[in-house]
Amino acid sequence: MLSPEEWEAVRLTLEVAARAVGFGLPLAIVTAWLLARTRFPGRPVLNALVHLPLVLPPVVTGWLLLILFGVRGPIGTLLFDWFGIRLVFTTAGASLACAVMTFPVMVRAIRLSLEGLDPGLEQAARSLGAGRLDRLFTVTLPLASPGILVGAVVAYATCLGEFGAVITFAANIPGETQTLPLAIYAALQVPGGEAKAAQLSLVSFTLAVIGLLLSELLGRRLNRRLGR
């Protein structure tokens, strides 16, 4: 039903989203923990920074990434000189754009579930001899896992549809950075491409529904494990 290039777009979309969530999630957990559990002078600034991609036009976010991570950008230069990593116009770059765009969603979900935890359980763990990291991995994170899962799934689903930042930072290169929404956009640019666009949209739609069902199922199972 789908042509090989279209399958490639689907595969690429899934890969970009997976990499974005895979790299973004640990960082999001740390950030959410900092925001929920600690008080430090730069906290409001960090909070604003994290939420910036949510309110900025995605194109602007993509352009800022281009400035920072571009070949001549401050971070881009460092990455290239030290590790030989180039992000602009690559699959990794598309993942980075996705990760940045979905970071606020992940942080928010995880932070909410961290703030909803009963601090008494951590006190109990403390009195039983568990130090800070020990508590984090045996009590805090397991109990926050439904929130972490929700954050990850929503972020993944959002990544599947991310457009503005990706096309600005990573461009629209088939097999390299052309994810589903970009492929749909490209199809619509070509006369007579409506059928192709419709097909790809259907795929997009199916992926989104599967994602939602899966998150519902996993969430329910996790909550049962947690005794709720």
Next chain:
Amino acid sequence: MSLSVRLRHRFPDIALDVEFAVPDPGVTVLFGPSGAGKSSIIAAVAGLLRTDAARIEVGGTPLADTGSGLWLPPEKRRVGLVFQDARLFPHMSVETNLRYGLRRAPQGPIRLDTVVDLLGIRALLPRRPRTLSGGERQRVAIGRALLAQPRLLLMDEPLASLDASRKAEIMPYLTQLKTDLRLPVLYVTHAPDEVAQLADWVVLVESGRVVGHGPVSEIAARADLPFAQRDDAGALLLAEIAESDGRRALTRLVAGGASFWVPLLDGPIGTRHRIRIPAREIILATRAPEAISLHNVVPGRVRRIAPEGPRRSVLVEIGLPDGALLSRVTIDAIARLGLGEGAEVLALIKSTSIEVLPG
């Protein structure tokens, strides 16, 4: 010195300034109305509340000494904590909960099997906390705290959230625990019956201060202290079976240096019990009555007469050779008998009004 605590802290609404020391391992009860600062004392001893000034020592090991800048974090104190709500980890089975502290503690004398049998929770091991009843949860929480091999066990109103029958279900385990594991326990409550059944030592706390502390039998009989200022005030004595007369169905207990006959008890001579004699059940006399059903005519000396304003009565402290009784009588009765401090008096006690509690 098994436990010594000295704390000072300013809260917005109350100033905490307490000092007490307990000589033996055993159960020390912090007793007082809610808001008196009892839970703050527990939190400070656990290390969860950092007070302005603190000196806390358990069995010779200092846990905190703000004078020298010492403040062990809770996870380094090895102080077991049982809260009003059990706070079991919901994502772990009962057994994993029990092992949580055990795994993190140094090798110690308290073994999983011992605790499981002592608390009667073997059948619960594979279950999840949410499937347990309130009483079962609390037993698991106590076991979990014990298995962390604590130097001291802190219990903050562990029975307050349970109804009377659940409470009665746990109480025997607590008294058992007291005799089986010689562990110092600091126990917060505002329930007098828990004091009567568990306390060896009592610290009375009111508005952030210690208003009295001492062995439970001494505190319970002090007419001038808040513990006796209740409707069901009464003396509490540590007793031992001296003889049992099966034919008359009576047992003689020795307590406070005096003898008390009670309805027949099981157990050999020397078995320990506690007896509680409500103040309203003791009649005072200056001459022994004749032809009366009464078994107990206990001689003593009036130590203190404390008026109880609102009840229009007085509490009379009667000194025994080694302890004291408490009797509530009217002001008129005192006048008629001509009783004053130092006067010799007879306490008349029905054997059936003596409450016998497990030792």
